[in-house]
Amino acid sequence: MKKKQPTQDLRIPSISRGKKIRVFVNGREVVAYEGETVLAVLTAAGRRTLRKSLHHGEGRGAFCGMGVCYECLVSINGRPNQRACMTQVKDLMEIHVDDPKEM
């Protein structure tokens, strides 16, 4: 039973963010601000599953958050295996993640 998180919910309200930009996850537009990491945008958009594990095809998402574990790999503008936690979003960025429903 998955409740889709309202996208604005997780952003800490007291912070004044920079420019709002257009970012797409699996083809659908999500809220994003210039300067946020891809992982932050995905987290705020309610995405916990990012990819499938190598051999058992189980869902994986971000884990260490600091570029060490290589779990948060997503495709960015066609380039596969980019660390979401170490990449900042840019306008018109296209992000692709695996769908948990397919696991």
Added chain:
Amino acid sequence: MSELLPRTADVIVLGGGVIGSSVAYHLSGKKVRVVLLEKGDPVSGTSSACDGLIFLQSKKPGPHLQLAMASRARFDDLPEELDSNIELRREGGMITVATESELHAMEHFVEEQRKHGLEVSLVDGHRAREMESCLSREIMASTFCPLDAQVNPIYLTLAFLKSAKRQGARAFAHTPVTGIARKGGGVFAVQTPRGAIETKRVVNAAGVFAPEIGKMVGLTIPIIPRRGQLLVTEALPPLLTRCLLSAGYIAAKYDPGLAGKESQGVSIEQTGNGNFLLGSTREFVGFDRRTTPDAVKHIVFETTRIIPRLLDAHLIRTFAGLRPYTTDGLPILGRVGGLDGFFMAAGHEGDGIALSPITGKLIAELIADGKPGVPLEPFALERFSLS
């Protein structure tokens, strides 16, 4: 697990790499009491630092190719025999051609090999890309040999070892040989820090360290280490089915004069795990197992020219293996004249993995049955007229 070394053995195999393990496996299968001695961690030497290509196409027509073909046939039975997943993939191999001069060279090479009974053909670039869609448009032609294959070298070696032990062989890691003394009655006393073992038969399967063993019995063994650097990418979705060499690789292997510019040629395979294994270099640098930025750059450059999609990949590891090189490119196998009971099984250079099954089989036949299935004279140590 520090077992005591046995006092005696029917055969002592020196070296626990793919060759030694295969010899131990085949010998123990003939009910011979085998003790295998490995100086380091299990599978920590050359056999853990190579690619897994079983390329018949790259073998010199003649005894070398014959040996390779016999070995390739053995591979078909191995997964079941060893009851192990050795990641054997039998989709064939291709040698890619990117220039006119390479094309001419490969046309001749293919013709020679067909004369010697190898099923290999030359296809044009269009057909090559139909077979492997990731190949670049720069590829103007390619050979194809359906018998070429690939395997996981570490799993293969571990499988030989495991099955050898199952058949009664005893294997000891972290047990270097410090000396070999000759006693009366044709007995060798093999000395190690954990004690001595006596035997009438010793197999020198120590690869690049075979000359060191040779010295212990007064033999000069002309094997020198030749470094091959390899790169590993992250695991990727299936992109490449067959294993590849570039034409320059063949040229550089047999006649550096034929090689174009500084192109040493490259090897490309996608392993069972999904990683791409990209090689290689051929350098005489003693026992230096480091990888170098220049070689890495070169291999990346050459391999991404053949498979442009690799540009999106990441390199996660590099390593280098020391291949036991002989001047004529043939291994040293069989009896040693004047030293009864001492056998050679070393010097396979970059063909160790591919030739391991047949080497093990032939040495076992030689020792246990007195006669190998294939004559070993072309591979004798004596051909170097040194010792």
Added chain:
Amino acid sequence: MTRKKCDAAIVGSGFSGLVAANILADRGLRVVLLDENLHVGGQLLRSLPWGGVLSRPDRFRRFGFDLIGRVGKQPIEVLERTKVLDIVEERHLVIEKDESEIAVVEPRMLLLATGARERFLPFKGWTLPGVISTGAAQILMKSSGVLPSKKMLIAGMGPLLLSVAGEFLRHGGRLLSILDMGRAPDKALMLTQAFHQRSKVAEGILDLARIFLARVPLHLGTAVVEARGGAELGAVVAARIGKDGGVRGGTERIYRTGSLAVGYGFTPNIELAQLAGCTVDHDKARGGWVVRVGDDLETGVDRVFAAGEITGIAGALKSVCEGELAAFGMLRKLGREVDSRRMARLNRERVHHLRFGKYFNALHRIPSRAILSIPDDVTICRCEDVRMGELKSAVTEGHGTPAALKRALRIGMGNCQGRTCGPIVCDILPALTKKPQEVVPILSVRSPVKPVAMRSFLR
């Protein structure tokens, strides 16, 4: 390939790197400061991309941000988003800039200040999406102003669980509970260090106050037994553990949550130091495998210095002290005059920091029973999907070292290059083989020290 000469290259821009960079630049040296991250500051000095920081920084952090400001004003070449791939010809750094090009930095002196990363204790379900590290939670909040979730559970070991809890509560998160494997007596011992770390204590008290006011239960001697869910985390099972780390049956409790943040302490990032040929030792008091250094923080390799968490996990105060010490050591090696009395004082100060570190690291010691009771179906190597049962079988078959396990099972052959599973295997092997940790040989390191884009070589 671009080649850049300089007097000093500093890898890592946390406290020790920043302190050293400023001192060396003040003395007129050409300094190159490198960091793999998007911005300098290391793990502790994270600011929001739009200016400012998430929570009002304490005095110590203000000092840190000040350092960053000063670096910006000096003629220091700062290379962010830059990985060091290899060290060749003594001290030359082969680097990848911004995942797009390879270059070489040729310093006369090299300072490794690569800091630490978190270490973990695997449990059933720890790979489920929704289970993150406490560091990941902190970074989401501090670097992007995003909560990891609306409702979270925090578990693991050590005092830093409180700080992530405090931060989360402060910004509107709902915290179900804090579960710490540690036990009250160990915590009490930590109080002996209170004077040394007074600013931290003040911070800790504020966090505790927040936790108390929010009525968040804080359980000691409690560990996660299982993270449950279908494709993603849905619930966490926790239980009380005994002094030896064994689970006390009948004490299980279920928490319904889609978000669990776990933290068990730290392990130094010594990989680059290993590649450089520096001697590393296993030292429990210093938190594991650390780089061996002399009094001037030079390592066993000529003109290569090390400072900060990689010489011993002991917190930011030690990093600041060592940043200064290393800078002096480097200056002296270059024949420049240094204040030797100040150096002596710094060395004395360092001893105090290391003592604090000893107590701090004791708070993160995972009992071997907890390690041995990891079920067989738990993933140990996340990259290559290798489970505990496979590891145990391989050890029984004689693959008793990290290197042997790597060859037999591919543990450590994935993208993280053994950084996540390596410390775990180093905990498991001594427990399984009953050998002390010091004799379990550490995995050797090869270049590239971090994964590098193939594309980068083409420029």
